[in-house]
Amino acid sequence: MTGVWALLGAVAVVAVIGVVLRVQNGRIRTGRVGTDLPEPVRALLDPATPVTLVQISTTFCAPCRHTRALLEDLAGRTDGLRHVELDVTDRPEVAAGLGVLRTPTTLALDASGTELLRVGGVPERDALLAALRPHLPGPIG
Amino acid sequence: MSGDAPVDPRGPRFSAWITTAILAVVLLTGSWRLLAAQTVLFGMCAFISLKLNPWGHVYRFAVQPRISPTSEREEAAPLRFAQGVGFVFALMGTIGYATGLTALGVVATSGALVAALLNAALGLCLGCELFLLLRRHAPALARPR
Numbered sequence: 001m002t003g004v005w006a007l008l009g010a011v012a013v014v015a016v017i018g019v020v021l022r023v024q025n026g027r028i029r030t031g032r033v034g035t036d037l038p039e040p041v042r043a044l045l046d047p048a049t050p051v052t053l054v055q056i057s058t059t060f061c062a063p064c065r066h067t068r069a070l071l072e073d074l075a076g077r078t079d080g081l082r083h084v085e086l087d088v089t090d091r092p093e094v095a096a097g098l099g100v101l102r103t104p105t106t107l108a109l110d111a112s113g114t115e116l117l118r119v120g121g122v123p124e125r126d127a128l129l130a131a132l133r134p135h136l137p138g139p140i141g
Numbered sequence: 142m143s144g145d146a147p148v149d150p151r152g153p154r155f156s157a158w159i160t161t162a163i164l165a166v167v168l169l170t171g172s173w174r175l176l177a178a179q180t181v182l183f184g185m186c187a188f189i190s191l192k193l194n195p196w197g198h199v200y201r202f203a204v205q206p207r208i209s210p211t212s213e214r215e216e217a218a219p220l221r222f223a224q225g226v227g228f229v230f231a232l233m234g235t236i237g238y239a240t241g242l243t244a245l246g247v248v249a250t251s252g253a254l255v256a257a258l259l260n261a262a263l264g265l266c267l268g269c270e271l272f273l274l275l276r277r278h279a280p281a282l283a284r285p286r
Contacts, residue, residue, distance in 0.1 A: 003168040006247045010168075010254040017255075018263050060222040060269045062150075062215055092276050101274045121270075 026124040028131050031107070031115030038097040041086065047111050050080040051135050054107045056100050058089040067104040067122050074125060080137045108132060145191045145217035150264070153220050155204060156196040157261035160227070164254040168247065173238035176250060180231040187224035191217055219269040223260065226268035226275075227253050 045052055053071050057064035068085055075083035088095045088103075098107065106123055108116040108131075116135055119128060160179070167176045185193040230253035237245030259265045268275060 002243070002247055003171060006251045007165055007168045007254070010251045010258065013255050014258045014262065017259060017267070018265070021263075021265065058269075058272045060219045060266075060272045062219045062266055062269055065216065088273065092273055095273045096277065101277075102270050103273060 021121070025121035026119060026127065027121075028117050028119050028123075028127060031117050032099060033115070035099075036097075037109075037113045037115075038094045040091065040094050041098065041107075041109075042113055044084045044086065045109060045111065045113055046082060049082045050111060050137060051082070051116065051132055052109050052111075053081065053083045054109060055083065055085045056095060056098065056103055056105045056107070057085050057087050058103045059087065060089070061103040063122050064104045067106065070123065070125060071106065074129065078129070078136065081132065108135070110135060145221070147214035147216050148191065148197075148220070149205065149211060150213055150215040151208070151211070152197050152200045152205070153215070154261055154264060155200045156194055157257050159196045160257040161254060161261050164250055164257055167234070167238075167250050168254065171238055171243065171246065173235050173246070176231055176235045176238060176246075180228060180235050183224050183228035183231050187221050187228050191220060191224075219266055222272070223256070223266045223268050227256060230256070 041054055044054055053075065055064070055067055055071060057068070064085075068083075071083040075081045086094070088100075095101070095103075098105075102120055104121065106119045108118070110116055117131055163175065163179050166172070167179070182194070191197065230249050234246050234249035234253065237243065237247070237249055256267055259267050
């Protein structure tokens with residue numbers, strides 16, 4: 001009998017996790033302020049580019065690949081926007097320093113390294129572009 | 142860890158449904174032998190090669206020819222990591238059922254079932270997305286390979 005309840009419980013847990021992740025996925029949050037950027041992330045910044053999207057990935061992350069394709073394409077079509085990927089599989093301290101627990105997480109950083117926003121999971125293209133618009137120069141493709 | 146070639150992502154979803162069914166039967170019957178067999182299967186896929194997964198072969202011969210082809214491919218590393226997570230849960234569950242610690246058996250098997258069903262129904266590998274979290278709290282489980 002215990003097994004039946006455990007089975008029903010497991011199905012309920014899956015349903016809850018599914019709903020939570022669907023709601024959370026792609027949600028744009030405001031960037032963290034007042035924390036020092038870890039050195040490996042700072043090294044990825046380009047002073048000549050207004051916004052750099054730093055995608056935090058691990059080797060074991062399947063949605064990271066979809067996120068990479070989406071962001072590479074977005075950066076390629078948008079003036080003043082770059083995309084770089086940082087694999088932290090063997091450098092968990094970098095992720096810890098950023099407060100990142102889930103991959104992919106994408107940080108939008110300005111040229112000085114200030115975090116503008118961050119997105120957990122696979123971003124939604126239009127919503128991300130709209131949120132970045134105030135920080136980007138000129139027309140957006 | 143040898144590298145497996147990327148795979149058709151629908152294959153692992155198919156396998157995950159069968160794994161879900163097996164784990165459900167384990168919960169209903171409390172059979173440690175069936176769970177032990179599933180543990181061996183998880184272990185072979187995680188530590189040797191995904192090619193040892195019999196459901197993958199069933200998929201290739203019985204399912205794939207009947208559905209439209211896809212050019213989408215999924216990397217093998219996340220899949221093998223997921224099998225490793227399943228292995229840990231299933232091993233704890235087997236030990237629980239076999240030694241009479243039924244509560245451990247039920248909890249660990251339920252954990253494995255949640256992971257398998259998330260994968261099957263939603264295409265989601267929780268262990269992969271939360272790898273960083275696992276690594277921080279269970280470094281032995283998520284050792285770099």
